[in-house]
Amino acid sequence: MQRKMLFNAIRKVMIVIPYTLLYSFSDIILGGARDSTLSDKLWYAIFGRLTSEEVQTLVLTFESVGGIFLFCLLFGDYISRIFNSIDKLFFTRVPSRKAWMVRQAVFLYGAASLYVFIVICLKLAVAKWQSPDLDLNSDTLFTITVIWFLLSTLITVLCLIVNWLSIEHGLPIGMISAFAVTIILEFIAIFHFESPVNMVLNPMCFNIRIIHDAGIAAVKILNDFGYTVVVIWGMCFYIHRKDIY
Amino acid sequence: MQKNELIAENISKRIGRREILKNVSLSLSGGNVYGFTGENGSGKTMLFRILSGLVRPTEGHVLLNGKDVHKSIGSLNIGLIIENTEMWPDLTGWENLYYLSTIKNKISRDDISGAMIRTGLDPDNDLPIRKYSLGMRQRLVIAQAVMESPDFLFLDEPTNSIDREGTELVRRIISEEAQRGAVVLMASHISEDISSLCSQVYHVQKGNVKKLEGNP
Numbered sequence: 001m002q003r004k005m006l007f008n009a010i011r012k013v014m015i016v017i018p019y020t021l022l023y024s025f026s027d028i029i030l031g032g033a034r035d036s037t038l039s040d041k042l043w044y045a046i047f048g049r050l051t052s053e054e055v056q057t058l059v060l061t062f063e064s065v066g067g068i069f070l071f072c073l074l075f076g077d078y079i080s081r082i083f084n085s086i087d088k089l090f091f092t093r094v095p096s097r098k099a100w101m102v103r104q105a106v107f108l109y110g111a112a113s114l115y116v117f118i119v120i121c122l123k124l125a126v127a128k129w130q131s132p133d134l135d136l137n138s139d140t141l142f143t144i145t146v147i148w149f150l151l152s153t154l155i156t157v158l159c160l161i162v163n164w165l166s167i168e169h170g171l172p173i174g175m176i177s178a179f180a181v182t183i184i185l186e187f188i189a190i191f192h193f194e195s196p197v198n199m200v201l202n203p204m205c206f207n208i209r210i211i212h213d214a215g216i217a218a219v220k221i222l223n224d225f226g227y228t229v230v231v232i233w234g235m236c237f238y239i240h241r242k243d244i245y
Numbered sequence: 246m247q248k249n250e251l252i253a254e255n256i257s258k259r260i261g262r263r264e265i266l267k268n269v270s271l272s273l274s275g276g277n278v279y280g281f282t283g284e285n286g287s288g289k290t291m292l293f294r295i296l297s298g299l300v301r302p303t304e305g306h307v308l309l310n311g312k313d314v315h316k317s318i319g320s321l322n323i324g325l326i327i328e329n330t331e332m333w334p335d336l337t338g339w340e341n342l343y344y345l346s347t348i349k350n351k352i353s354r355d356d357i358s359g360a361m362i363r364t365g366l367d368p369d370n371d372l373p374i375r376k377y378s379l380g381m382r383q384r385l386v387i388a389q390a391v392m393e394s395p396d397f398l399f400l401d402e403p404t405n406s407i408d409r410e411g412t413e414l415v416r417r418i419i420s421e422e423a424q425r426g427a428v429v430l431m432a433s434h435i436s437e438d439i440s441s442l443c444s445q446v447y448h449v450q451k452g453n454v455k456k457l458e459g460n461p
Binding site: 002085086088089090091092093094095096097241243244245 | 294297298299300301318319320323325327329330331332333345347348349389
């Protein structure tokens, strides 16, 4: 049974392949910008660059935001579906609701990691297709690691919020609310891209120096991880106290 | 062996301004079937939800074998049939029971098949339960309630939608569960269910629970 559910989850994650290929279509056909390294190509395939005189900020492109929503659509009821169906039979058996919640969050993080890994691999393949002479080096590996952590965490936290809202209000309301918050954050990221506070706290953007600076990357990853911990803690408390009618 | 025991002390439940249960106290012991009667909306289902740990009371507490049900629900052995009990519609009956059994991992695959046979279902039936009749679904719900040999069995209208032959079977199962030592609570509007099975009957009316004296 667990194997069947794992297989279903992996099958869902695979939907990101046609999505990524579709929005990389123009890059495949026309060829992308002639950036100097594989690492740069990877960054700019997922993030847009906003520049003023002194500051450069990377902001998630709308295509990438779409990929996040796709994941939320696929897994937005992963936790909430229990509450909308077999909750009475389930929660009279579960030894600890909090431990169960943490396990679900870990599973979602795993699914999100696989999802992001596939996106990165496809983007890398497209970049190599455009410029076969570029090689994988330590910079590329650093980029892959940072993007992998950043996006996996962001996707997980958003998906958890969708699940949380879905428990009370259903998946459509959960999705619409998460969509609204993400779009607002995206616009804040765009219109205040010079703000240092925005670059640290807003998960949609960061200072371009992250490309070469492990310290900035670590702060950003820890910050996003902090959001995830807060959401998981809140959900644990909520589910532990929730009455089941 | 310790006798199973359910104690409810001064339970009240308010939702908004509405008082659904008023200061209910119960002391129930294993080996008996307790009947709960009352009109629709009298508070029977809410009482079962609170006693089984699904809903927290506004006041009072429930002890199952000395443990607060709302703190240790997972470590207690509870079987439950309650209003709107649903399962995964796309899984077969056996798969649904197997899924639920993996939460505690207490019983084997054979035990699951045994529970299905006991309720008159075929464990090899590969139809998803969305294609089951109402009666078959109800039998499956009963199978999940008894498959782990619960110490406490909460049955809200257990013979709903079941034909005459099935009703006899369900009554026999309920009786066997009580003989095994379980505390069995049954809400039913079918007087024959109450009279044939229950050693003690409580009447629920507007949130008050009153013990009926004499032979049920």
